[in-house]
Amino acid sequence: MKFAALLGTKDEVDILPRAIEQLRYIGVELIIVMDVASTDDTLAYLAKAEAAGDIWVFQDNFDETPDGTGREVKAALARASEAEWVLFLDSDEIALPRHGTLHDLEDLDGHDILAVPRYNVVLGPEGPLMPTGMTPAQYDDVLIYAQPIPDFYHHMRREPLTPWIRGVLEPKTLVRSEAVAAMHPGDHDIDATKVKPWRRAVAHDLMLAHVPFRDLERFEMRSANYLAEVDADPEAFSGWTAWQWRRFADMMREGRTAEEYDRQVIDADEMAALRDQRVVRSVAEVFAEPITSASGDEEWMSMAARAEPWLTATSMVSRRERIQPGGKLEHLSGRGRYPA
Numbered sequence: 001m002k003f004a005a006l007l008g009t010k011d012e013v014d015i016l017p018r019a020i021e022q023l024r025y026i027g028v029e030l031i032i033v034m035d036v037a038s039t040d041d042t043l044a045y046l047a048k049a050e051a052a053g054d055i056w057v058f059q060d061n062f063d064e065t066p067d068g069t070g071r072e073v074k075a076a077l078a079r080a081s082e083a084e085w086v087l088f089l090d091s092d093e094i095a096l097p098r099h100g101t102l103h104d105l106e107d108l109d110g111h112d113i114l115a116v117p118r119y120n121v122v123l124g125p126e127g128p129l130m131p132t133g134m135t136p137a138q139y140d141d142v143l144i145y146a147q148p149i150p151d152f153y154h155h156m157r158r159e160p161l162t163p164w165i166r167g168v169l170e171p172k173t174l175v176r177s178e179a180v181a182a183m184h185p186g187d188h189d190i191d192a193t194k195v196k197p198w199r200r201a202v203a204h205d206l207m208l209a210h211v212p213f214r215d216l217e218r219f220e221m222r223s224a225n226y227l228a229e230v231d232a233d234p235e236a237f238s239g240w241t242a243w244q245w246r247r248f249a250d251m252m253r254e255g256r257t258a259e260e261y262d263r264q265v266i267d268a269d270e271m272a273a274l275r276d277q278r279v280v281r282s283v284a285e286v287f288a289e290p291i292t293s294a295s296g297d298e299e300w301m302s303m304a305a306r307a308e309p310w311l312t313a314t315s316m317v318s319r320r321e322r323i324q325p326g327g328k329l330e331h332l333s334g335r336g337r338y339p340a
Contacts (some may be wrong), residue, residue: 004030004083004177007074009091009180011221014214016091022134024097027102030083031055032076041241073183081177088173088187089208093118098205098287100136105205112179113190114199115171118208119144122164122280123264123329128211128334131337139284140283142209146281153243165213165264171210209283219261223252278284
C-alpha cells in the first residue's frame with residue numbers, strides 16, 4: 001500500500017519539519033503541503049524541502065470552483081489520489097501509529113474511512129511534554145490529555161477560565177483516496193464518493209498528538225493570524241464555527257494573549273494530580289487499553305452522537321439558510337441507522 005498525507009500549515013515553521021519527518025518515518029511516501037499564506041519562514045523551508053522529491057506544495061488561495069471546493073484543494077486531492085490511503089492533518093499534529101508504521105495498522109482491514117482521534121499534548125513550564133523522537137519506544141514520554149471535557153463549547157461558556165487545552169478535539173481522517181469527493185472544513189471528515197458504500201470506523205491503533213501551544217511568541221503570532229481572519233470575515237466565525245479562534249482573537253484584541261497562554265501551562269504538582277486522576281496519560285498507556293468489542297458501525301455511531309463533530313456543518317447551514325441558532329443542541333439518537 002502507498003500512503004499520502006495532506007498537511008495543512010500556516011506560520012508553523014517551528015514544528016512543520018518535525019511533522020514532515022514523522023510522516024516519513026511512519027511510511028508516508030507522498031506529502032502534500034497546503035500552505036495558507038504563511039508569513040514566517042515556512043515557504044522558504046518548503047522550497048528547499050521539495051527537492052527531496054516526496055513533497056508537493058500548494059497554496060490555498062480560496063479560489064473556489066462551482067461546487068465550493070478550492071481549485072488548489074482539488075489539485076492537491078488529485079495528487080493525493082496517486083496513493084491508496086490519504087491521511088489528513090495539520091502541521092501541529094504528529095501522527096503516532098501504535099506499532100510505528102501505517103503499514104501495520106490493523107484497522108485498515110475491512111474499513112475505508114477511519115476517524116483518527118486527536119489528543120492535546122500537555123504543556124509544561126518548559127514547553128510541550130514530549131520527547132524529540134516519536135518512535136513507539138518513546139510513547140511513554142508523550143503526555144496527552146486523555147480524558148477531555150465533553151460538550152466543551154458549552155462548558156467553556158459556563159467556565160471561561162478552563163484551560164482550552166483540556167478540551168475535546170474533533171478527529172481527523174485516514175481514508176482510501178478513491179472515497180474522497182471533497183474535504184470538510186478543518187479536514188475533520190470528507191464527503192465520500194457514491195461509487196459504493198464505504199465502511200467507517202474509529203481508528204484504534206493510530207492517533208494524532210496535537211501540539212497547539214509551543215511557546216508564547218508562537219502563540220502570539222497565531223493569535224494575530226486568528227484576529228486578522230476573524231476581523232476580515234466575522235460571519236465565518238459565528239455560532240460554534242471555529243469558536244476557539246474567536247476566543248484567541250478576542251484575547252489578542254484585549255491584550256490578554258500571555259494570560260491565555262499561561263492558563264494552559266501546568267506545574268509538577270498539578271501534573272501529578274492529573275496523572276492520578278488519569279486525565280493526563282502517556283500515549284503508550286492509551287494504546288495499551290484493550291480494544292472494545294463494539295463493531296465499527298456501532299463505535300462510529302457512538303462517536304457521532306457527540307455534538308462537537310457536527311458544529312461546523314450545522315453553523316454553515318444556519319448561515320446559508322439565514323437561520324439564527326438557538327444555542328441548544330439535541331441529537332436525535334435511536335431514530336434511524338445514521339445520526340441526523
